[in-house]
Amino acid sequence: MRFVGLITARGGSKGLPGKNTALAGGKPLINWSIEAAQKSLLERTIISTDSEDIAAICRAAGGEVPFMRPAELAQDDTPHIDVILHALDWLESNGDLPEYIVLLQPTSPMRQATDIDGAVRMAVDNDADSVISVFPAPVHPFWIRRLDASGRLEDFMKWPEQSGYLRRQVLPPAYALNGAIYVLRSRTLRENRNYFTDKTFGYVMSEENSTDIDTHADLLVADLLLKQRKE
Template sequence: MIDNKKVLVVIPARGGSKGLPGKNIKPLLGKPLVAWPISAALSSKYVDQIVVSTDDELIAEAAKAAGATVPFMRPKHLAADSSPSSDAILHALSFCEKESKYDYIVLLEATSPLTETEDIDRALLLLHESEHTAIVGISLVEDSHPEFCVKTLPSGKIEKYFGGDFETPKRRQDIDDAYCFDGSLYISDVETYKNKKNFYHGNTMGYLSDSWKRYEVDTLIDFLFIETILKNIELVRR
Protein backbone atom coordinates (compact mmCIF):
# COMPACT_ATOMS: atom_id res chain seq x y z
CA MET A 1 0.00 0.00 0.00
CA ILE A 2 0.96 3.59 -0.50
CA ASP A 3 -1.00 5.92 1.82
CA ASN A 4 -3.67 3.25 2.25
CA LYS A 5 -4.02 2.84 -1.51
CA LYS A 6 -3.65 -0.73 -2.74
CA VAL A 7 -1.32 -1.65 -5.57
CA LEU A 8 -1.83 -4.52 -7.99
CA VAL A 9 0.98 -5.73 -10.26
CA VAL A 10 -0.03 -7.57 -13.42
CA ILE A 11 2.59 -9.45 -15.44
CA PRO A 12 1.30 -10.71 -18.82
CA ALA A 13 3.25 -13.75 -20.03
CA ARG A 14 1.52 -15.79 -22.68
CA GLY A 15 2.93 -18.86 -24.35
CA GLY A 16 3.56 -19.24 -28.06
CA SER A 17 6.41 -16.77 -28.57
CA LYS A 18 7.66 -16.87 -32.14
CA GLY A 19 10.77 -14.68 -32.01
CA LEU A 20 12.29 -16.76 -29.20
CA PRO A 21 10.21 -19.87 -28.48
CA GLY A 22 9.61 -20.48 -24.77
CA LYS A 23 11.25 -17.19 -23.85
CA ASN A 24 9.13 -16.49 -20.76
CA ILE A 25 10.54 -19.54 -18.98
CA LYS A 26 13.98 -19.47 -20.58
CA PRO A 27 16.57 -19.45 -17.77
CA LEU A 28 18.34 -16.12 -17.39
CA LEU A 29 21.27 -16.55 -15.00
CA GLY A 30 19.49 -19.61 -13.61
CA LYS A 31 16.10 -17.92 -13.15
CA PRO A 32 13.16 -18.11 -15.60
CA LEU A 33 12.62 -14.86 -17.45
CA VAL A 34 9.17 -14.37 -15.92
CA ALA A 35 10.69 -14.60 -12.43
CA TRP A 36 12.71 -11.38 -12.85
CA PRO A 37 9.82 -8.88 -12.72
CA ILE A 38 8.18 -11.04 -10.04
CA SER A 39 11.30 -10.72 -7.86
CA ALA A 40 11.41 -6.96 -8.39
CA ALA A 41 7.75 -6.61 -7.38
CA LEU A 42 8.08 -8.92 -4.37
CA SER A 43 10.73 -6.62 -2.88
CA SER A 44 8.60 -3.49 -3.32
CA LYS A 45 7.41 -1.77 -0.16
CA TYR A 46 4.18 -0.68 -1.86
CA VAL A 47 2.97 -3.68 -3.88
CA ASP A 48 0.09 -5.67 -2.38
CA GLN A 49 -0.59 -8.34 -4.99
CA ILE A 50 1.36 -9.82 -7.93
CA VAL A 51 -0.63 -11.65 -10.59
CA VAL A 52 0.71 -13.36 -13.69
CA SER A 53 -1.74 -13.61 -16.58
CA THR A 54 -0.84 -16.56 -18.78
CA ASP A 55 -2.40 -19.21 -20.96
CA ASP A 56 0.55 -21.58 -20.52
CA GLU A 57 0.79 -24.18 -17.74
CA LEU A 58 4.60 -24.18 -17.67
CA ILE A 59 4.70 -20.40 -17.32
CA ALA A 60 2.07 -20.62 -14.58
CA GLU A 61 4.18 -23.14 -12.66
CA ALA A 62 7.32 -20.99 -13.01
CA ALA A 63 5.43 -17.88 -11.89
CA LYS A 64 4.02 -19.58 -8.79
CA ALA A 65 7.44 -20.99 -7.92
CA ALA A 66 8.85 -17.45 -8.13
CA GLY A 67 6.25 -16.13 -5.66
CA ALA A 68 3.47 -14.72 -7.84
CA THR A 69 -0.15 -15.81 -7.85
CA VAL A 70 -1.81 -17.28 -10.93
CA PRO A 71 -5.49 -17.24 -9.92
CA PHE A 72 -6.76 -17.97 -13.44
CA MET A 73 -5.59 -19.17 -16.84
CA ARG A 74 -5.97 -16.49 -19.48
CA PRO A 75 -8.77 -17.30 -21.95
CA LYS A 76 -7.58 -18.20 -25.45
CA HIS A 77 -9.33 -15.24 -27.06
CA LEU A 78 -7.14 -12.96 -24.91
CA ALA A 79 -3.91 -14.80 -25.72
CA ALA A 80 -3.80 -14.63 -29.53
CA ASP A 81 -1.12 -12.70 -31.43
CA SER A 82 -3.72 -10.08 -32.31
CA SER A 83 -5.22 -9.77 -28.82
CA PRO A 84 -4.81 -6.25 -27.37
CA SER A 85 -2.75 -6.28 -24.17
CA SER A 86 -5.30 -3.91 -22.62
CA ASP A 87 -7.96 -6.65 -22.78
CA ALA A 88 -5.72 -9.05 -20.84
CA ILE A 89 -4.93 -6.36 -18.25
CA LEU A 90 -8.58 -5.45 -17.76
CA HIS A 91 -9.46 -9.14 -17.49
CA ALA A 92 -6.86 -9.61 -14.74
CA LEU A 93 -8.02 -6.48 -12.94
CA SER A 94 -11.66 -7.53 -13.10
CA PHE A 95 -10.81 -10.97 -11.71
CA CYS A 96 -8.73 -9.58 -8.85
CA GLU A 97 -11.35 -6.99 -7.91
CA LYS A 98 -13.71 -9.81 -6.98
CA GLU A 99 -11.57 -10.17 -3.86
CA SER A 100 -10.29 -6.65 -3.21
CA LYS A 101 -10.40 -3.09 -4.51
CA TYR A 102 -7.17 -1.66 -5.97
CA ASP A 103 -6.19 1.95 -6.50
CA TYR A 104 -3.11 1.56 -8.70
CA ILE A 105 -2.31 -0.99 -11.36
CA VAL A 106 1.29 -1.68 -12.36
CA LEU A 107 2.14 -3.46 -15.59
CA LEU A 108 5.51 -5.20 -15.69
CA GLU A 109 6.66 -7.10 -18.75
CA ALA A 110 8.29 -10.52 -18.44
CA THR A 111 10.42 -9.45 -21.39
CA SER A 112 11.88 -6.49 -19.45
CA PRO A 113 13.98 -8.21 -16.77
CA LEU A 114 16.17 -5.17 -16.06
CA THR A 115 13.46 -3.23 -14.23
CA GLU A 116 14.38 -3.07 -10.54
CA THR A 117 12.44 -2.69 -7.30
CA GLU A 118 13.66 0.87 -6.87
CA ASP A 119 12.14 1.77 -10.24
CA ILE A 120 8.74 0.43 -9.20
CA ASP A 121 8.78 2.22 -5.86
CA ARG A 122 10.10 5.53 -7.20
CA ALA A 123 7.60 5.58 -10.04
CA LEU A 124 4.70 4.77 -7.72
CA LEU A 125 5.74 7.52 -5.33
CA LEU A 126 6.19 10.04 -8.17
CA LEU A 127 2.73 9.27 -9.51
CA HIS A 128 1.11 9.27 -6.08
CA GLU A 129 2.56 12.67 -5.20
CA SER A 130 1.64 14.23 -8.55
CA GLU A 131 -1.59 15.36 -10.16
CA HIS A 132 -1.11 12.90 -13.02
CA THR A 133 -3.02 9.65 -13.39
CA ALA A 134 -0.41 7.49 -15.16
CA ILE A 135 3.34 7.13 -15.45
CA VAL A 136 5.41 5.17 -17.98
CA GLY A 137 9.08 4.35 -18.29
CA ILE A 138 11.09 6.47 -20.70
CA SER A 139 14.78 6.49 -21.65
CA LEU A 140 17.06 9.09 -23.18
CA VAL A 141 17.62 8.50 -26.89
CA GLU A 142 21.38 8.56 -27.28
CA ASP A 143 22.25 6.59 -30.39
CA SER A 144 19.39 7.32 -32.80
CA HIS A 145 18.17 10.84 -32.12
CA PRO A 146 15.47 11.94 -34.63
CA GLU A 147 17.76 14.77 -35.75
CA PHE A 148 20.11 12.16 -37.21
CA CYS A 149 17.45 9.93 -38.78
CA VAL A 150 16.71 9.85 -42.50
CA LYS A 151 14.12 8.36 -44.83
CA THR A 152 14.61 6.99 -48.31
CA LEU A 153 12.72 8.16 -51.40
CA PRO A 154 11.61 5.87 -54.25
CA SER A 155 14.69 7.02 -56.17
CA GLY A 156 16.94 5.75 -53.40
CA LYS A 157 17.94 9.26 -52.34
CA ILE A 158 17.85 10.06 -48.63
CA GLU A 159 16.45 13.10 -46.88
CA LYS A 160 16.24 14.13 -43.25
CA TYR A 161 13.32 12.49 -41.52
CA PHE A 162 11.86 15.72 -40.18
CA GLY A 163 12.97 17.91 -43.05
CA GLY A 164 15.80 20.40 -43.40
CA ASP A 165 19.07 20.13 -45.24
CA PHE A 166 22.33 18.29 -44.72
CA GLU A 167 24.43 21.41 -45.33
CA THR A 168 23.90 22.76 -41.82
CA PRO A 169 24.21 19.73 -39.52
CA LYS A 170 23.52 20.27 -35.86
CA ARG A 171 25.99 19.24 -33.20
CA ARG A 172 24.70 16.76 -30.64
CA GLN A 173 25.16 19.31 -27.85
CA ASP A 174 22.95 21.80 -29.72
CA ILE A 175 19.83 19.66 -30.00
CA ASP A 176 17.10 19.04 -27.45
CA ASP A 177 17.06 15.71 -25.66
CA ALA A 178 14.64 13.13 -27.02
CA TYR A 179 13.16 10.22 -25.10
CA CYS A 180 11.59 6.92 -26.06
CA PHE A 181 9.07 4.67 -24.34
CA ASP A 182 11.22 1.90 -22.92
CA GLY A 183 8.73 -0.72 -21.71
CA SER A 184 10.34 -0.88 -18.27
CA LEU A 185 7.10 -0.16 -16.37
CA TYR A 186 3.60 1.24 -16.70
CA ILE A 187 1.46 2.48 -13.80
CA SER A 188 -2.01 3.98 -13.70
CA ASP A 189 -4.75 4.99 -11.36
CA VAL A 190 -7.18 2.07 -11.71
CA GLU A 191 -10.27 4.12 -12.58
CA THR A 192 -8.37 6.03 -15.24
CA TYR A 193 -7.13 2.82 -16.81
CA LYS A 194 -10.64 1.41 -16.91
CA ASN A 195 -11.79 4.54 -18.75
CA LYS A 196 -8.82 5.04 -21.08
CA LYS A 197 -7.80 1.37 -21.52
CA ASN A 198 -4.30 2.74 -22.01
CA PHE A 199 -1.35 4.05 -20.02
CA TYR A 200 -0.65 6.75 -22.62
CA HIS A 201 -2.93 9.79 -22.61
CA GLY A 202 -2.97 13.50 -21.90
CA ASN A 203 -2.30 13.08 -18.20
CA THR A 204 0.64 10.65 -18.40
CA MET A 205 4.04 11.54 -16.96
CA GLY A 206 7.40 9.95 -17.72
CA TYR A 207 9.62 7.98 -15.38
CA LEU A 208 13.20 8.41 -16.57
CA SER A 209 15.07 5.15 -16.09
CA ASP A 210 18.67 4.26 -16.83
CA SER A 211 19.11 3.78 -20.58
CA TRP A 212 20.41 0.23 -20.19
CA LYS A 213 17.10 -0.84 -18.62
CA ARG A 214 15.21 -0.32 -21.88
CA TYR A 215 16.39 -3.55 -23.47
CA GLU A 216 13.67 -6.15 -23.99
CA VAL A 217 13.80 -9.84 -24.90
CA ASP A 218 12.29 -10.45 -28.33
CA THR A 219 15.07 -12.44 -29.96
CA LEU A 220 18.02 -14.61 -28.94
CA ILE A 221 20.34 -11.65 -29.58
CA ASP A 222 18.33 -9.57 -27.09
CA PHE A 223 18.49 -12.38 -24.55
CA LEU A 224 22.27 -12.74 -24.86
CA PHE A 225 22.72 -8.98 -24.67
CA ILE A 226 20.68 -8.71 -21.46
CA GLU A 227 22.47 -11.73 -20.00
CA THR A 228 25.78 -9.93 -20.56
CA ILE A 229 24.46 -6.80 -18.81
CA LEU A 230 23.34 -8.83 -15.79
CA LYS A 231 26.65 -10.66 -15.58
CA ASN A 232 28.39 -7.30 -15.38
CA ILE A 233 25.72 -5.41 -13.47
CA GLU A 234 28.07 -3.74 -10.99
CA LEU A 235 30.18 -2.34 -13.83
CA VAL A 236 27.05 -1.21 -15.68
CA ARG A 237 25.71 0.63 -12.62
CA ARG A 238 28.90 2.65 -12.34
Protein backbone atom coordinates in the same frame (compact mmCIF):
# COMPACT_ATOMS: atom_id res chain seq x y z
CA MET B 1 -4.43 4.32 -2.60
CA ARG B 2 -3.47 0.79 -3.68
CA PHE B 3 -1.01 -0.33 -6.34
CA VAL B 4 -1.22 -3.88 -7.70
CA GLY B 5 1.40 -5.26 -10.07
CA LEU B 6 0.54 -7.26 -13.19
CA ILE B 7 3.06 -9.41 -15.06
CA THR B 8 1.76 -10.55 -18.45
CA ALA B 9 3.38 -13.61 -20.04
CA ARG B 10 1.92 -15.23 -23.13
CA GLY B 11 3.05 -18.73 -23.96
CA GLY B 12 3.04 -18.39 -27.75
CA SER B 13 5.83 -15.90 -28.45
CA LYS B 14 6.74 -15.99 -32.16
CA GLY B 15 9.75 -13.66 -32.37
CA LEU B 16 11.70 -15.58 -29.72
CA PRO B 17 9.83 -18.79 -28.85
CA GLY B 18 9.73 -19.52 -25.14
CA LYS B 19 11.38 -16.21 -24.27
CA ASN B 20 9.44 -15.62 -21.04
CA THR B 21 10.96 -18.73 -19.47
CA ALA B 22 14.31 -18.73 -21.30
CA LEU B 23 17.27 -18.78 -18.93
CA ALA B 24 18.96 -15.44 -18.28
CA GLY B 25 21.45 -14.93 -15.49
CA GLY B 26 20.84 -18.49 -14.34
CA LYS B 27 17.06 -18.36 -13.92
CA PRO B 28 13.91 -18.08 -16.07
CA LEU B 29 13.51 -14.60 -17.54
CA ILE B 30 10.15 -14.00 -15.87
CA ASN B 31 11.62 -14.66 -12.42
CA TRP B 32 13.52 -11.38 -12.52
CA SER B 33 10.26 -9.41 -12.81
CA ILE B 34 8.65 -11.44 -10.02
CA GLU B 35 11.60 -10.78 -7.71
CA ALA B 36 11.70 -7.05 -8.50
CA ALA B 37 7.97 -6.78 -7.77
CA GLN B 38 8.35 -8.68 -4.49
CA LYS B 39 11.05 -6.24 -3.33
CA SER B 40 9.06 -3.14 -4.35
CA LEU B 41 6.31 -1.09 -2.72
CA LEU B 42 3.62 -3.02 -4.60
CA GLU B 43 1.14 -4.58 -2.20
CA ARG B 44 0.41 -7.49 -4.51
CA THR B 45 1.53 -8.72 -7.92
CA ILE B 46 -0.37 -11.20 -10.07
CA ILE B 47 0.65 -13.00 -13.25
CA SER B 48 -1.63 -13.30 -16.29
CA THR B 49 -0.68 -16.20 -18.55
CA ASP B 50 -2.33 -18.74 -20.81
CA SER B 51 0.49 -21.26 -20.32
CA GLU B 52 0.43 -23.92 -17.59
CA ASP B 53 4.22 -24.24 -17.92
CA ILE B 54 4.73 -20.52 -17.30
CA ALA B 55 2.24 -20.62 -14.43
CA ALA B 56 4.16 -23.49 -12.78
CA ILE B 57 7.49 -21.64 -13.11
CA CYS B 58 5.96 -18.49 -11.63
CA ARG B 59 4.43 -20.33 -8.67
CA ALA B 60 7.76 -22.03 -7.99
CA ALA B 61 9.33 -18.56 -7.80
CA GLY B 62 6.69 -17.37 -5.31
CA GLY B 63 4.53 -15.63 -7.91
CA GLU B 64 0.74 -15.47 -7.68
CA VAL B 65 -1.20 -16.91 -10.63
CA PRO B 66 -4.84 -16.61 -9.50
CA PHE B 67 -6.41 -17.32 -12.90
CA MET B 68 -5.49 -18.58 -16.36
CA ARG B 69 -5.85 -16.14 -19.23
CA PRO B 70 -8.42 -17.28 -21.82
CA ALA B 71 -7.06 -18.33 -25.21
CA GLU B 72 -8.83 -15.50 -27.04
CA LEU B 73 -6.69 -13.01 -25.08
CA ALA B 74 -3.43 -14.79 -25.92
CA GLN B 75 -3.33 -14.40 -29.70
CA ASP B 76 -0.63 -12.70 -31.78
CA ASP B 77 -2.96 -9.77 -32.47
CA THR B 78 -4.50 -9.45 -28.99
CA PRO B 79 -4.22 -5.81 -27.82
CA HIS B 80 -2.22 -5.68 -24.59
CA ILE B 81 -4.74 -3.30 -23.10
CA ASP B 82 -7.42 -6.02 -23.31
CA VAL B 83 -5.20 -8.31 -21.22
CA ILE B 84 -4.83 -5.59 -18.57
CA LEU B 85 -8.57 -4.89 -18.51
CA HIS B 86 -9.26 -8.61 -18.13
CA ALA B 87 -7.01 -8.66 -15.05
CA LEU B 88 -8.76 -5.57 -13.66
CA ASP B 89 -12.14 -7.24 -14.14
CA TRP B 90 -10.90 -10.29 -12.25
CA LEU B 91 -9.55 -8.15 -9.40
CA GLU B 92 -12.81 -6.23 -9.14
CA SER B 93 -14.90 -9.41 -9.14
CA ASN B 94 -12.76 -10.61 -6.22
CA GLY B 95 -13.12 -7.36 -4.27
CA ASP B 96 -9.61 -6.06 -4.90
CA LEU B 97 -9.82 -3.36 -7.59
CA PRO B 98 -6.77 -1.09 -7.03
CA GLU B 99 -6.45 2.62 -7.72
CA TYR B 100 -3.52 1.79 -10.03
CA ILE B 101 -2.47 -1.31 -11.94
CA VAL B 102 1.29 -1.52 -12.55
CA LEU B 103 2.19 -3.43 -15.71
CA LEU B 104 5.58 -5.17 -15.57
CA GLN B 105 6.51 -6.99 -18.76
CA PRO B 106 8.78 -10.01 -18.22
CA THR B 107 11.00 -8.97 -21.14
CA SER B 108 12.59 -6.27 -18.93
CA PRO B 109 14.74 -8.34 -16.55
CA MET B 110 17.13 -5.51 -15.61
CA ARG B 111 14.32 -3.40 -14.12
CA GLN B 112 14.90 -2.92 -10.38
CA ALA B 113 12.53 -2.59 -7.42
CA THR B 114 13.83 0.97 -7.05
CA ASP B 115 12.59 1.72 -10.58
CA ILE B 116 9.12 0.40 -9.74
CA ASP B 117 9.06 2.40 -6.51
CA GLY B 118 10.19 5.56 -8.29
CA ALA B 119 7.41 5.27 -10.86
CA VAL B 120 4.82 4.60 -8.14
CA ARG B 121 5.95 7.64 -6.14
CA MET B 122 5.81 9.79 -9.27
CA ALA B 123 2.18 8.74 -9.80
CA VAL B 124 1.30 9.64 -6.21
CA ASP B 125 3.19 12.96 -6.19
CA ASN B 126 1.59 14.13 -9.45
CA ASP B 127 -1.87 12.55 -9.09
CA ALA B 128 -1.03 11.04 -12.48
CA ASP B 129 -3.34 9.13 -14.76
CA SER B 130 -0.29 7.16 -15.84
CA VAL B 131 3.47 6.98 -15.42
CA ILE B 132 5.41 5.26 -18.19
CA SER B 133 9.07 4.34 -18.03
CA VAL B 134 11.45 5.80 -20.61
CA PHE B 135 15.19 6.02 -21.24
CA PRO B 136 17.40 8.41 -23.20
CA ALA B 137 16.71 7.67 -26.88
CA PRO B 138 19.67 5.79 -28.42
CA VAL B 139 19.06 7.60 -31.72
CA HIS B 140 17.79 11.18 -31.65
CA PRO B 141 14.62 11.62 -33.77
CA PHE B 142 16.22 14.51 -35.70
CA TRP B 143 18.75 12.01 -37.08
CA ILE B 144 16.18 9.49 -38.29
CA ARG B 145 15.48 9.38 -42.03
CA ARG B 146 13.14 7.49 -44.33
CA LEU B 147 13.59 6.18 -47.86
CA ASP B 148 11.32 7.21 -50.70
CA ALA B 149 10.23 4.79 -53.43
CA SER B 150 13.50 5.28 -55.31
CA GLY B 151 15.67 4.80 -52.23
CA ARG B 152 16.54 8.46 -51.65
CA LEU B 153 16.85 9.66 -48.05
CA GLU B 154 14.21 12.10 -46.84
CA ASP B 155 13.75 13.95 -43.56
CA PHE B 156 11.43 12.05 -41.26
CA MET B 157 10.53 15.17 -39.28
CA LYS B 158 11.05 18.91 -39.67
CA TRP B 159 14.51 20.01 -38.59
CA PRO B 160 15.08 22.94 -36.22
CA GLU B 161 15.78 26.37 -37.64
CA GLN B 162 19.55 25.87 -37.45
CA SER B 163 21.08 24.48 -40.61
CA GLY B 164 23.90 21.98 -40.99
CA TYR B 165 24.94 19.20 -38.65
CA LEU B 166 23.43 19.33 -35.16
CA ARG B 167 25.52 17.87 -32.34
CA ARG B 168 23.65 15.75 -29.83
CA GLN B 169 24.67 18.15 -27.07
CA VAL B 170 22.65 21.01 -28.60
CA LEU B 171 19.55 18.97 -29.41
CA PRO B 172 16.62 18.87 -26.96
CA PRO B 173 16.66 15.69 -24.82
CA ALA B 174 14.69 12.84 -26.38
CA TYR B 175 13.33 9.79 -24.59
CA ALA B 176 12.06 6.45 -25.83
CA LEU B 177 9.57 4.09 -24.18
CA ASN B 178 11.38 1.06 -22.78
CA GLY B 179 8.35 -1.14 -21.99
CA ALA B 180 9.49 -1.87 -18.44
CA ILE B 181 6.87 -0.10 -16.27
CA TYR B 182 3.37 1.23 -16.87
CA VAL B 183 1.61 2.68 -13.81
CA LEU B 184 -2.01 3.06 -14.93
CA ARG B 185 -4.96 4.51 -13.05
CA SER B 186 -7.59 1.78 -13.28
CA ARG B 187 -10.60 4.03 -13.76
CA THR B 188 -8.96 6.18 -16.45
CA LEU B 189 -7.67 3.15 -18.33
CA ARG B 190 -11.16 1.67 -18.44
CA GLU B 191 -12.72 4.92 -19.59
CA ASN B 192 -10.17 5.82 -22.27
CA ARG B 193 -8.66 2.46 -23.26
CA ASN B 194 -5.39 4.33 -23.67
CA TYR B 195 -2.16 4.59 -21.68
CA PHE B 196 -1.74 8.29 -22.47
CA THR B 197 -3.64 11.35 -21.22
CA ASP B 198 -2.65 14.94 -20.51
CA LYS B 199 -1.63 13.67 -17.05
CA THR B 200 0.90 11.08 -18.26
CA PHE B 201 4.41 11.38 -16.82
CA GLY B 202 7.68 9.78 -17.87
CA TYR B 203 9.87 7.96 -15.36
CA VAL B 204 13.47 7.98 -16.63
CA MET B 205 15.46 4.75 -16.27
CA SER B 206 19.07 4.00 -17.10
CA GLU B 207 19.99 2.42 -20.43
CA GLU B 208 21.14 -0.78 -18.71
CA ASN B 209 17.97 -1.17 -16.63
CA SER B 210 15.94 -0.54 -19.79
CA THR B 211 17.28 -3.65 -21.55
CA ASP B 212 14.38 -5.26 -23.43
CA ILE B 213 14.37 -8.84 -24.71
CA ASP B 214 13.00 -9.23 -28.22
CA THR B 215 15.63 -11.32 -30.03
CA HIS B 216 18.12 -14.06 -29.21
CA ALA B 217 20.89 -11.44 -29.29
CA ASP B 218 19.01 -9.38 -26.68
CA LEU B 219 18.78 -12.50 -24.50
CA LEU B 220 22.53 -13.11 -24.75
CA VAL B 221 23.28 -9.52 -23.71
CA ALA B 222 20.85 -9.69 -20.78
CA ASP B 223 22.33 -13.02 -19.67
CA LEU B 224 25.80 -11.44 -19.53
CA LEU B 225 24.60 -8.29 -17.74
CA LEU B 226 22.62 -10.26 -15.16
CA LYS B 227 25.55 -12.57 -14.43
CA GLN B 228 27.84 -9.56 -13.99
CA ARG B 229 25.31 -7.91 -11.70
CA LYS B 230 25.10 -11.03 -9.52
CA GLU B 231 28.89 -11.15 -9.25
